[in-house]
Amino acid sequence: MVKYIFKRLGQTVIVLFFVSVIAFLLIRLAGGNPALLLAGDGATDAEIAEIERSLGLDQPLVVQYFKYIGNILRGDLGRSTSYGMPVANLILSRFPNTLKLASVTVLFGCILAIPLGIIAGSHQGTVIDFFATLFALLGQSMANMWKAVVFIYIFSVWLGWLPSIGMEGGIKSYVLPVMTLGWQMSAQVTRISRSGMIDTLHEDFITATYAKGIHPLVVRWKYAFKNAVCPVITLVGMRFGTMLAGTIIVEAIFSWPGLGQLLNTAVNQRDYALVQALLLLSGAMFAIINFAVDIINSLVDPRIKLR
Amino acid sequence: MEEMKKTQVSSEEKEVLVEIKDLSVTYKSERATVYALNGVNLVIHKGESLGLVGETGAGKTTTAISLLRLLPRNATITGGSIYYDGESVMDMTEKQIRQKRGDKIAMIFQNPLTSLNPVFTVGEQIAVLLRVHRGMNRREAMKAAGELLEQVGIASYRTGDYPGQFSGGMRQRVGIAAGIACNPELLIADEPTTALDVTIQAQILELMADLQKKRKTSLLMITHNLGIISELCQKVAVMYAGRIIEYGTVKEVFAHPAHPYTRGLLEALPNLEKKQERLHAIPGLIADSQNLPSGCHFHPRCEHCTKRCEKERPEMIRLNDDHYVACFAHEE
Ligand SMILES: Nc1ncnc2c1ncn2[C@@H]1O[C@H](COP(=O)(O)OP(=O)(O)OP(=O)(O)O)[C@@H](O)[C@H]1O
Ligand SMILES: [Mg+2]
Numbered sequence: 001m002v003k004y005i006f007k008r009l010g011q012t013v014i015v016l017f018f019v020s021v022i023a024f025l026l027i028r029l030a031g032g033n034p035a036l037l038l039a040g041d042g043a044t045d046a047e048i049a050e051i052e053r054s055l056g057l058d059q060p061l062v063v064q065y066f067k068y069i070g071n072i073l074r075g076d077l078g079r080s081t082s083y084g085m086p087v088a089n090l091i092l093s094r095f096p097n098t099l100k101l102a103s104v105t106v107l108f109g110c111i112l113a114i115p116l117g118i119i120a121g122s123h124q125g126t127v128i129d130f131f132a133t134l135f136a137l138l139g140q141s142m143a144n145m146w147k148a149v150v151f152i153y154i155f156s157v158w159l160g161w162l163p164s165i166g167m168e169g170g171i172k173s174y175v176l177p178v179m180t181l182g183w184q185m186s187a188q189v190t191r192i193s194r195s196g197m198i199d200t201l202h203e204d205f206i207t208a209t210y211a212k213g214i215h216p217l218v219v220r221w222k223y224a225f226k227n228a229v230c231p232v233i234t235l236v237g238m239r240f241g242t243m244l245a246g247t248i249i250v251e252a253i254f255s256w257p258g259l260g261q262l263l264n265t266a267v268n269q270r271d272y273a274l275v276q277a278l279l280l281l282s283g284a285m286f287a288i289i290n291f292a293v294d295i296i297n298s299l300v301d302p303r304i305k306l307r
Numbered sequence: 308m309e310e311m312k313k314t315q316v317s318s319e320e321k322e323v324l325v326e327i328k329d330l331s332v333t334y335k336s337e338r339a340t341v342y343a344l345n346g347v348n349l350v351i352h353k354g355e356s357l358g359l360v361g362e363t364g365a366g367k368t369t370t371a372i373s374l375l376r377l378l379p380r381n382a383t384i385t386g387g388s389i390y391y392d393g394e395s396v397m398d399m400t401e402k403q404i405r406q407k408r409g410d411k412i413a414m415i416f417q418n419p420l421t422s423l424n425p426v427f428t429v430g431e432q433i434a435v436l437l438r439v440h441r442g443m444n445r446r447e448a449m450k451a452a453g454e455l456l457e458q459v460g461i462a463s464y465r466t467g468d469y470p471g472q473f474s475g476g477m478r479q480r481v482g483i484a485a486g487i488a489c490n491p492e493l494l495i496a497d498e499p500t501t502a503l504d505v506t507i508q509a510q511i512l513e514l515m516a517d518l519q520k521k522r523k524t525s526l527l528m529i530t531h532n533l534g535i536i537s538e539l540c541q542k543v544a545v546m547y548a549g550r551i552i553e554y555g556t557v558k559e560v561f562a563h564p565a566h567p568y569t570r571g572l573l574e575a576l577p578n579l580e581k582k583q584e585r586l587h588a589i590p591g592l593i594a595d596s597q598n599l600p601s602g603c604h605f606h607p608r609c610e611h612c613t614k615r616c617e618k619e620r621p622e623m624i625r626l627n628d629d630h631y632v633a634c635f636a637h638e639e
Contacts, residue, residue, distance in 0.1 A: 203421065204416060204417075204418060204421040204422045205421060205422050205423055205424040205425075206424075207372070207377055207379075207416070207422075208414070208416050208422045208423070208424075208482075209424065210377055210408070211372075211375055211377060211408050211409060211413070211414045211416075212408060212409035212413075212435060212436050212439070212485070213405045213406060213407070213408035213409035213410055213436075213439055213440060214405075214409075214435060214439055215405065223424055223427065226424075226426045226427070227424070227425070227426055300426065301425075301426050302425075302426065302469040302471060302472075303425060303426075303469075303471050
């Protein structure tokens, strides 16, 4: 186990290295000379040269890279041109909002979707299976934008129950964005737990478990589901990672002050330092979540670390 | 002579544990209906070990899982009844049958590689039986599981290992340990050795014979290996296309096989004493349970087939107290 953790940790570090290299090169590849970009239109050659020197752009790339990493480790992610403040502060103020939204969505999505998938998979072809499948189909086939608009229309405009903008409304503000994001996620989780259960319940060892006189609910929820849970954990991890990177559309529609909005602005305003930092952050989060998912899966399924 | 009489008397006195009457089971698949069991009659007495032989697809496993009421959803019982210790299995409540499973009736499954749950430790898979049926707590149950592993020749500290860390033979031993955990009245062993190599087969059989003797368990031994039956069982039932076609004491049936199919099976055994030129094989194909022959299911492959065999299905005929056969050739 310890060996497996170290192996995966090593891989994660390598991934993090590549993510940082890509983020570092981005500003150099995407926009040509960053000094030109930073200086803005109409800057004189002398001004540009001055910026180049201050940024260390006259030094070799390797040196520049290590300086960049050094800055990051000191918490200096550069200055956002569009917001006119340090990128680090900007991210620190927005990240918690995205984290809260993503966590609540994952929590509710799983609480709903996993039992639904288990029950549907255990009773294939019944009414409940039909509705679970329908729920999943709708959740996956309707775009989030469309769902958001419908929800806003029904619950904010028509019924007037829930706010549709910002997060000042406390718990109430979460309902619509969580429903929008959560439906899509639970759709996938329902489907994958359902099909995992169907596959597992056909196995010989399940008949053998029933032959021990164990209650059917225990057989399904404990002895069968543990065999089906790894893909679910992987999927939830990936969805969580995606949402942590900021959900641009949903945050835009609900004016949710998170990373997605930040990224939207950064790209539109060609705010390279901010884009670079967000890219680095989402890459790093994915790598870390992946690592966590692999460790959890290897604890659940002993075959994984033997492979 | 003296001995023969004794066994006869004792076998009659023995109490009936399982009685299967005229059991018929079909499986529905997308395209076809499989007639897996077509009127099975079978009796298992207390403390007795019965061998159930038959070709692949004869319905041996189906018979066994019917007894535990564990048929899959696409199966239908189209007729007949099963009694366990005088109680109708089909009329038991879910709870009643569940309390029998694993406790009174235990089953060792055919394929040790697929019948253990890969994500639970072997200790847990044995211990759960003791928690459910004996009310032990986790620690007690796990300790008892370790002792059971010792009994089947696996070190007790391995309770914490997963099935993937065991060889096929050891996994079968784990299956046996789970089978005997609650000291069942009836142990069903579904070809417990087919997946194993010959030396391990012998060990496992010895182990089972030993355990059965010590614990006075009734044993239903499913196999297509007649050698196993002659070593381990007192009674034998021969199954063909979902019916029992010959039944009796192992001694009697092996000495005087009455059904042409049983004779074929016995001749197909390699005989080491008489130097045979080549092995006999029963001619013809295995009966197709989606499309069964009329009359006696064996008639297309039978050397002694008559017009009657093609039309009528033979019922069991009593040859003597120790021997029954379903074949018209033995009618007076
Ligand atoms: N779940 C199922 N669905 C459809 N048909 C089945 C199913 N299980 C068994 N059958 C069919 O029922 C018949 C009897 O099968 P069964 O497993 O009882 O045979 P068996 O005597 O145990 O054979 P084997 O020696 O190969 O284990 C076979 O024709 C088989 O194909
Ligand atoms: Mg079988």
